[in-house]
Amino acid sequence: MLDDRATAHADAERSPAGLHRRPTMADVATRAGVSRTLVSLIFSNKPGASDETRDRVLQAADELGYRLDRAARMLARGRSRTLGVLIDVHQTFQADLIGTIYAEAEAAGYEVLLSASAPSRDEHKAIEALLSHRCEGLILLGPLSEVDYLRTLADRAVVTVVGRALPHGAVDTVRTADAKGIRQSVDHLVELGHREIAHVDGGADPGSPERRRAYLAAMRRHDLSDHVRVIPGQHTEEAGVAAAHTLLAEDRLPTAVLAGNDRCAIGLLDVFTRAHVDVPGDISIVGYDDGPLAQLSRIDLTTVRQDTEGLARHAVQFAIGRLENDDLDPQDFVIDPHLVVRGTTGPARA
Amino acid sequence: MLDDRATAHADAERSPAGLHRRPTMADVATRAGVSRTLVSLIFSNKPGASDETRDRVLQAADELGYRLDRAARMLARGRSRTLGVLIDVHQTFQADLIGTIYAEAEAAGYEVLLSASAPSRDEHKAIEALLSHRCEGLILLGPLSEVDYLRTLADRAVVTVVGRALPHGAVDTVRTADAKGIRQSVDHLVELGHREIAHVDGGADPGSPERRRAYLAAMRRHDLSDHVRVIPGQHTEEAGVAAAHTLLAEDRLPTAVLAGNDRCAIGLLDVFTRAHVDVPGDISIVGYDDGPLAQLSRIDLTTVRQDTEGLARHAVQFAIGRLENDDLDPQDFVIDPHLVVRGTTGPARA
DNA sequence: TCCCTGGACTGAAGCGCTTCACTAACGCGC
């Protein structure tokens, strides 16, 4: 947008041959014939400018293609009003959370920055990136880091952990009552006549220890402690594949398997199907998460559904709440899940 | 800054009861007994400090828990060295791209910022966010925006579009040779004896127009123009579901369907399976993308695989290349895909 | 008349960093 106005303004607008200098507030101010201060007020929606001036300034900004510079604002304000969200791109379950987080944060006037952990980029690094962008609040979706590290973070920013239980009072946590989900699954299987129910756990993955404990407890409640069988795993398809191979290599399959999550369940399903083990005829399988795949008819997985929207909403509210009012005790918010029965579970084989 | 000297040492470090003032370069400088300038040099890995001093400064920084402030750096440098990546959280295919993008950008000394489009947050907004964080380069993964808008963006930042062809010379693009992928699919089906091959297209979704054209061309080459059948759709499971219902409502099914992408294929598969239409006995299905689901044995989808790593790597290189050397012509980089034959295609029914 | 209030607006300082232009000290060759 070149000098489309009185030549007096031209200097501020003309840019050195092709090199577009990004317009600043000063440019807008000059063009609208007011001070930078006033422009700033207007862009922050603060009172102090007449409606007439306000319009004139906004129009000038528009003509120049002006865009506020967050970095500068952040620096000047000393506050960023930004929430950093740690995600794991491969955990599809998190996709739903993100949408809600954006919406909720925006409503409260906060920015959101995403940082993904990936094979080439460990969680630590992803979090540091968020911190160096001055995020005031960190929302960590299923973080794998050690508790000590998370606790350390807590005095650099407000930390909220989603989907993982943490020792008492470390930081705010929002999660699903994993124990209940597992208990429902076991109850369901027992009702169908299963007794030999194995569990492929998720190792150190978020939620896993709780699920494992809940499995043990539920089995005990049904007097099935003798049939307890925990196969070490992870929350990945590969772990499911490995577990299935382990089971197939033995004399006798259990009649049902509780997977650590959906992805693991799908790994199991995959191997069993290829090996012509009928699911649920020969063996029943239960997942956890109710991700987008679970409901596909070719998969049709019995699984435990989490209230993703609730999780996300509360995570944001915790973060913001603590930001605006520091002296709350760390909270642990727990949402009930429920079992979704589909085609991978059926009566125990004889 | 206060009188940062003698007694100030203590002041800089002690924080006013709980309220952690984040340490700055000045704090580090004071503690190490050097100037701020020198600290800055050291943190930018520039020469001009002796090894001995360097160590001392780094140690001081460490003791203070100092963390560089990107916002300030960005402001001061006038350059952000940041690439903004637009993603769609639900397009699982993109997850793989992201990992590579991070790695590649980091190697070149660039930061990466992610911004997701979501139901509550349209693409436009997601892109503006990136811009206001001063991203110098924008990498748009399968953007849906109109060409004009994308062109407009190009003079605010360096733009690279991934996975979508754009009219000549608009901006840099990196994409798969969709035409080839489709041609391979059609050839494969024809070899299996198929003649009635329908195509569920992706409407305006990225890559879709190319795929549709390629389908028409391939059918023509096989003298099958009479059997051409395009069913309007989208790159989602729902579109596949709808298309399947459309087909089932007719007298006679085609013997094969080319879906716009894997997700659409899975929708088709889902409905056919529930309707007891045998795949591939009654009808063959081909997808596109080879996403994580395609290879699951319960799905086992014949599909076209894209070289995600190559796409991501070139996208980053384009962006950076143009950033460091402005006067290149817009490029259109095309990578060959290849057909992965799995279980959803078979001989045409009699 | 004078003082006060409040609305509209401005000037200047400062956020934490980079960078340009310097200075001081130290060989080194002649």
Add this chain to the structure above:
DNA sequence: GCGCGTTAGTGAAGCGCTTCAGTCCAGGGA
């Protein structure tokens, strides 16, 4: 003993914004 180039280091300006402390000018009591 002089100028020279290097290395190690410093001071200050300035990036684009916010914000504190004013200024200026109605209009309204008393």
